[in-house]
Amino acid sequence: MEFTTQLLYPIDQILLAVMIFSIMFGMGASLTIDDFKTVMRYPRGILIGFLSQFGLMPFFAYGLAIFLNLPPAYAIAIILIGCLPGGTTSNMFAYFARGSVALSIAMTTASTVMALLMMPILLEFYTAEFTSAISAELQTAGTGTEFVIPTGNIISSLILVLVPVALGMFLRAKSQAWAKTAEDTAGFMGIIVILYLIGTAFARHSGLMLQTPINIYIAAICVGLLGFLFGFWMSRLFKLSPIFQRAISLETGIQNGPIAFAIILLSFAEPIQSQMLWLAILYSTFIVITSSFITLYYRRVGKFDYEIYKNTTIHNKLFGDEYVSNYPDGFLPKRIEHDPSQGFTPSQIREKK
């Protein structure tokens, strides 16, 4: 599928830039220096999260590109999406999925910083064959240029999107009330702009939805779903507690879409820019829907273990760290009973050993 005209008009690009700026600013407004310190409190969770975010996700994205035989531009886009750090929306979903919000925030923070190093390496590694395919295409078309992944540009656009994050953090340090408003307003604006973009894309490129081949839809939907699924199972394999499993699962699947838009706009040129943008729009749309359903599902299955966790935590908060909550025999499901993170206090863990 070829785009005969640009997907986005200049006005849309400006809107998109404003959206990226405000969302990243909102993200910064939700962060404090303490969040960086929290990263240190969950070394295991962060490590497993890191593995699933920068290990599993790019691999799945690559696998999907190969398996679904995606055209090179879309393949690069999906790999780019796979390599992104987590976004702030995942924190909100983690909260409603009864996951650990602290871990989710810590993972977002850590992955955003790590992305500066990891994204260029991963992109270079996974996109090699697709870039040469594009180069070959360009050669036959007679333009005679060699296509390479613009690593330098990607790093500078990453740094550029981190500027509003820093500004947001500065606001947060100055006034918590204003920061909270900025955060909500940014979330609201994000939704409005993305709806507007989808709407105009449909209006101007009528039939775009129908023209888009099915395998592109599958890729846009599945990259998130695979992230949820394997994020969950991987953390379960490493015996993390259910609240961590849910947080890591959502954090892995939900990527920071605005960063993708920024990188595509700033680092890639036509003819592949519109195609990459279209995939990024599709991903951003579908991920909201899929993660809503996953969140509702997690919320339901996690109800009981979360309530136990919460009750035990409050016991320790009010009755002291040494307090042991002894639930009646048979009250706790087997899986939770043997799980130390389900609120066993230090003294209890010693006792169990």
Added chain:
Amino acid sequence: MENRIVAENMAQLFQRAAEQYGDLPAFATRKKELEWEPVSFRKLYEKGLNLATGLIKLGVKAKEHVGLFGDNRFEWILSDYGIQLCGAVNVPRGRDITDAELVYIINHAEIKIAFVETAQLANSIINLKKELPTLKKIILHEKSDSNAKYVLNIAEVEEIGMKLREKGDRQAESRMEAINPEDLFTLIYTSGTTGKPKGVMLSHGNIMSQMKVIPIKLNCTDRVLSILPVWHSFERVFEVYTISCGVCTYYTSIRTLADDLKNVEPTFMGSAPRLWESLHQRILKRVKEAHPMRRLLFHTAYFLSKQYKSSLYFMFDRKLKTEKESSLLRIVQLPFHALRWLLVTPFYGFFNVAVLEPIRLSAGGSLKATVSGGGALPKEIDRFFNYIGIPVLEGYGMTETSPVIAVRTEDQLVIGTVGPIVEETEVRIVDLETGDTLYPDRSHPENGRGIRGEIHVKGPQVMQGYYKEKELTANTIRNGWLRTGDLGMITFNNCLKILGRSKSTIVLLSGENLEPEPIEMRLTQSPLVEHCMVVGQDKKFIGALIVPDLGELRAKGIQAQTLAEASENEEAKKLMRAEIKKVISTSNGFKRHELIQEFQLLPETFKIGVELTSLFKMKRHIIQDKYADKIESMYPNESSGGK
């Protein structure tokens, strides 16, 4: 996962709870903001046994009435344990009990031994000693250094019992075995809103039947915050119910409520309408003060939630149905509601998450639901909390029915009603004048649904009678049917709707009847009005006694330091007159004779224990007596026809 204990009597319930829930915390007392002291089910039962043995040693007989005068604290529940475990009956009342009530209750119930919370209250009792011939001993909850030889401390009694039990004393156990379901467990004196206190006799069977039928699911992971007076049947039944479910109860106070809501994060709470009214005003005030962007976000969220929920209620047959609805109309409307629901859902989803959740957090983040009782919840406030996502389960009951008769459940949450009748309970709607049964009666269309009348109740929770009041009991309970004195109807989706108190009905000179409650409820929602009472029995028109909100008046520029000053202020009166005109008008659905023609601002507020019951219900006759001249001044020229 639910595991409530259903036992034969209170003592057995306490014993089984100790066996089943063991070391889990049963009650927690606040020491500091983040330092609470838990007592486990097992420990509480042990302490209770010791106390019971001590009480037996002091001469408490089985079925004897033991006084219990105090408010929510751990020693209260311990005293209850002690009294139940020695087969005695408690006679509870709050710390705010008046001298006259003390004398009446102690003599009427022939109390020999009484638990008393504070040294201050003990002193008032000692001063009344001459009038209390039966009273032998006072057991204090508080530590005190009283030298009077008939004043003991609860810890001393416990210690006496402990020593006896160490030597193998097992009298408490044999007392427990001798308890029958029809034996009383408590004798609650209700001051009610009229007349002298009446002793409501509730049996073990009464309260245990409630454990079976309460349709609210709780388990060991729940936390209950206790704020309403525990001696009142409404809070008391939840106190017993939490023991049955293995839930920990945290005692809080009005002073520390905001902090405790945040720290304990209760999952359940018994509450009174007043609490929701003040929370409602607090939330609205915060929204008003927020800057325009936040306000916009809130109003959008509320609007969407309203659209979403009303369609949902329509689809699941959960809207208020006081009139018969044609099924054809329903089928026609259904697709429209389904469509609206589908369209609104995604937007509602976002706003629910981003805007409404923080508001819910401010009201105690983990609340699954809360039951409101002890008075009607104004409809707007009811709607407000359900729309922002805090399900308020309004219930209906009275001390005489130990107390629950009906309560909304989350599946049958019909706003404007008090939900379906609980299991094992029958309700009849009876014509006030003829005494004929209106519901259930096949001769009426729809079996008598939607017809208004007095509510009569029959079921295992109905009391044994009023103590030493044979005639009154016979008047209240006939053939097992208890007359509640409340007006109501059964809606077309089988919920009970309360329509006021049959006894508070005002009959105007013209013969027109009106219920003061809906008018008062509407008026108190105005930020200017703190309390109000509508009067006008046998008068030409109705008038209102109003306690204005001083802060709000001053915010509107009225120069007044006290309520007394405000009550004389002409500007304030002008403001209030305009407000009344706006709020109580025919365009708001009030009838012509329900419009308030005159009012008086009161120089002081209503106080709990004086003008208000502990559940914030107005004691109408007391207010009427106190402000008789104010009322008269509203009708200066009654004989020649009003103003």
